[in-house]
Each structure stands twice: as C-alpha cells, then as structure tokens.
Amino acid sequence: MRTPGVRSTRRAERYGAAQKLTSSLAATPGPLPVIMWFHGGGQVLGFAAQDAPWLKQLAAALGCAVAAVDYRLAPETPAPGAAEDGYTAYRWISDNATDLGLDPTRVGLAGQSGGGGIAATTALVIRDRGAATPLFQMLMYPMLDDRNTTDSSREFTDIGIWDRSTNLLAWQAVLGDRAGTEDVTPYCAASRATELDGLPPTFIGVGELDVFRDESLDYAALPRAHGVPVELHLYPGAYHAFDLFAPQSHLAESFRHTWNNYLARHLTKAPATATASFLVIGLAVLGYGVHEAVLLYRLRRHGIRARGLVARYESSSGTRGSGRSTSLAFGCLFASLALWELVRR
Template sequence: MHKHNARERIDPELAEVLKAVPMTPTGVFDLSDLEGTRVGVRAMAESIASTIPDEPTVTTHEIQVPRADGPYVPILLLRPQNAPSPLPVVMWFHGGGQVLGHAAQDSPWLKPLCTALGCAIVSVDYRLAPETPAPGATEDTAYRWISDNATDLGLDPARIGLAGQSGGGGIAAASALLIRDIGAATPLFRLLMYPMLDDRNTTDSSHEITDIGIWDRATNISAWKSILGDRVGTDDVTSYCAASRATDLAGLPPTFIGVGELDLFRDENLDYAARLRAHGVPVELHLYPGAYHAFDLFAPQSHLATSFHHTLNDYLVRNPVRNPAGVSEPMAHADRLGGACAR
C-alpha cells in the first residue's frame, strides 16, 4: 500500500487538471451539505451542457415507468432518428455515489454515443439515498419493463446491455444480479466505469486514497452511510445493495470494467473481476496507471481519458448492441465523446 504518496503518482496531465478543480475542505463533493452539493452538481452539468453543441439527429423522450409498490421511475429514452428499428439498447445509470446526480446530466455525451452506435440509450433516473435507502435504486432498474414494452417502443428486447459510471456502475452491477435472480432475460453485457461495489471499505486502495479530493475514503464512507444507514459494513447488506457482497456470480453477462490505479474503488473492482472470471463470466479489465476516480470526466482531453474512451467505445462496437445497419465508423466520434464528457 502506498498511502503516503498517492498524489505523487498521479499522471502529470491529470495532476495539472486537478490543480484547477474547486475543492471544499472535504474534496470536490461535500456530502455534509448534500442538498447544496446536489444543486451545485446540477448547475454545473447544465452549464457545461449549454456549451456543447446538441446532437440534432437524436430525440429525447421522458417516460414514467410504473413500479409495483412505489412512485414511477423516470427514464430518458434517447434514440437516433436515422437508425432503423428495432434498435438495440444501452441502459445507462448515472454517476454520483448513489446520492448525487440525475439522468439528464449525461445526455451531452450519450447523444453522440447513440449516433455512433446506432442504438437507443435509456438513462434511468433512479432514486437517490438517503431518501431512498438501498436496494431502492437497484429496484428502479426498469429493465423488465423495457424488455416487455420493447416492441411498442421500436426497441429490440433481445439486445439490451447495462452500463453505468461510479455509483451508477454499482447500480448496473447489482441490477444484473436482480435480473438474474428474478429469471428475466440475461443482458448482453455490463459496461462498468470504475463502479462503486463494496460498502465495507477494507481494501488497500480504500485506505490508500485519502487526500486526492475527488472521491476519497471519507467521502465514500459518508456516501455508504447514506445508502445503507446502520447496515453499512454488517452482515445485513445484500448483493442488491452492494454488488461485491454476492458470492454466486455465475450466469451474469460478459463484463467490462475500467478503473484508475489511484481510484479508491481499484481493489474492489479488481477483486470483482477476478471472482467473475472464477465463475465463468467473460471479463475485459482495464487499469489506468496514475489515474484517479472519474479521471475521464475531469480531464477529458488527456491521453489517458482519450485511451479510455476509445477502449469502452470499441467494447460496445464489438458487442451486439451495435446496430449492424447503423453508422459504419463509430470510432470517428471518439473525440467528440471525450470532449463532451467534461462536466
């Protein structure tokens, strides 16, 4: 463990960007003022979105998905106008540690992805903690509803993949377990960007990353307390709340995991990838040296972020989510995706 020199090992490009990132005493995200931070995150996303040219060939529809025992789950359905139906689908879960963020924040880079892949994207506005403790967000996955209503929506129920970033990556991971256990059709894949998987905070990296300021140990502990309350770290946490708690990983879809070397989630991600492989699940794993949490968002023009975006875009192209009749050269959009990721 390199607890005392994590900052010294940050990639030079990423370190330069970090100097300009506004920090509170607890880092970028002050979870002690959750409402204020939520307002700030939304305002920042809207401000950045206003500087990015819209993708006119992508339409956006908000749909209220019914739940059996609670409020509707809002989802945003993004679809390219020039792609033939039925469209393959990527179900997207936004980042924010499961306590921050909203579905629309990622539209600036999800829209170009729609065009690049010739697919629909369903961005899920799952409920946040602490107002809705886990596993509420996982129960909001809307996967079965999309599958059941795919034909009416012009979507392909046989080609649906799950994807998510940070806290949303944790929701995508847990959702696949729930989907498996209720006997629904297995998703084509999971694309997990530095996912938040383990509430226990016992790994080396969870002790090592304490002062970078993006998503450090104290912030992560605070987020998990909001998500789980008194259950955090106990035997009362199920795999639908924290995907690393699952002991049976058989039957899960092929999984992509990308994470930075200096990300608090590094070791829980590496452990999860190894256990998936041990249960026969195909895994593509990428570890980025010198990269902190969400490096591609804070430094989208850096070499590491560009490499990461090309890699995850290529993974989607190589999976059957891509519409065979769609755009023939989706990688041509990679620079646009990278630039749009800054928020």
C-alpha cells in the same frame, strides 16, 4: 417513464409517455440495441439527463438507443431501492421493446462510479429473478463494496475528489447503520455476492489511484472464475473519474476508445445512424444533487448519523483538496448538479 425535463412519480404517468417515445423512435432503422445507462454520483446525487449530451453522441455513433435510468437516490431511498428501479426499467424496456423499435435481446447495462454499482446490483437482481440475461454489463470505476476494507479504500484520503471519507459518507447514506455489517445483501452492494455465475459478459475499467481500484479488481476475478467473460482495464496514474476531469488527456482518450470498442463489438447488427435515440427512464422524484455539506443536511433530516464525519466536514471550512484544480472541478460539478435539480423542483 419520462422525457428529458419532465418529472413523474406515478406509474401511469411514467408508462403513459411511451407513445411520445415511440414516435421519436419511429424514423430510426430498427430494431435497435439498447444501452441502459446509470449515471454517476455516489448513489446520492445526480440525475439521468446529466449525461445527455455525450450519450446522444454515443447513440448516434453506435447506432443504438440509450435509456438513462433516473433511479432513486439515497438517503431518501436506501438500498436496494436503486437496484429495484434498475430491474423495473429493464423489464419495462424488454416488455415494450417492439413498440419502441428496440431489440429486447440486445439490452446491455452500463454505469459510471455510483451508477456502475447500481448497474452491477441490477444485473444480480435480473439474474436471480429469472429475467433474460443482459447483453453485457459495462462498469466504469464502479462503487461496489460498502465495507471499505481494501488497500485502495484506505490509501486515498484527502485528495479532493472521491476519497475514503466521501465514500464512507455515501455508503452511510445508502445503507444507514447496515453499512459494513453482515446485514447487507448483494442487491445493495454487488461485492457482497459470492455466486457470480450466470452474469452477462463484464467490462470493468478503473484507475490505479482510485479508491475503487481493489474492489473492482476483486469483483472482476469472481465472475471470471465462474466462466463469465470479463474484460478488465487498469489505468496507471489515473484517479477517480479521470476521464471527466481531464477529458483531453491521452489516458482519457485511450479509455474512451477502449470502452467504445467494447460496446461496438457487443452492439452488433445495428447500422450507425445520426437518428438513434436517447431516452430517459424516470422512476421516481430525485433527491437533491448535492456535495458533502448538503448531503450531511439530508442525512440529519432522516435521523442518520454520519459516524463522526460530520465534525470532519464542518471543521474543514472548504479546505479539503488544498486548492487542487481537481477539487475545484469536483465542487463545480456538484454545484451545477445541485442548481439544476433545485430548479427542476
């Protein structure tokens, strides 16, 4: 376990941070409910503290604690490594909740994009290992299916955000030669699950113009058929991560209002307080936070071929997205993540 800005790889170091976190929670009215947060980044980039500013505001507004899981990234750690990290963090929070001033019966999972996929696989591991069912799983435009066979997975290409080619590359990093084959378990890609009974209440939000649209819609149908409460929201005209690229838009505000209400309905009995806490659960050294070119370099270091995508990216010379502002924003976001993680190393 670790506090923001401190890296830790040894189990004793991670868990030894409990005393410091306990002291930071001591002044809060409790026990507090917990949101376990899985950051976005296609399961290949990013870090837990990247969302700290708005997660701290969320914790204060909802009167809860937010534990951001620093799960290991691909290709250095292929799936199901990230789901195992999620399960370890969930069990650690449950086992140490009393000492931290948290309520072990009110721990929910939430994630965005690649992190939404990790939240979903973590929920499956939790169920299958007989641990207590999480309070909910909130999946924001989640990355669920490595097969890339849906209509939306083929529809959105060369748009400068997260499209088919980027998604194929990421899954190649996550699964290697297993991607798209029968050798992929539900703990690696949640859409591979066929039995979805016993899962927590589920929230899924996705845009109409998102490469993940159809796999999100398909995934929502299965748990509902098994009696799991599902709340599904499809946003017309919205592309992947629209709430990050256009946060002031009416559509983004509507999305935030919807999932905030969902969380408030489930995180009951905890009074709002400005002293609610943000934690970082660190489970491993992060890989570099990088955009496609550096990801390709990492793949090569691990002897992984990118199935013909290398030539595509090497020949593009930065022309992807045709200068669209969203493409520029996406590139700046990844560049910022890369710089931050390189500094942290």
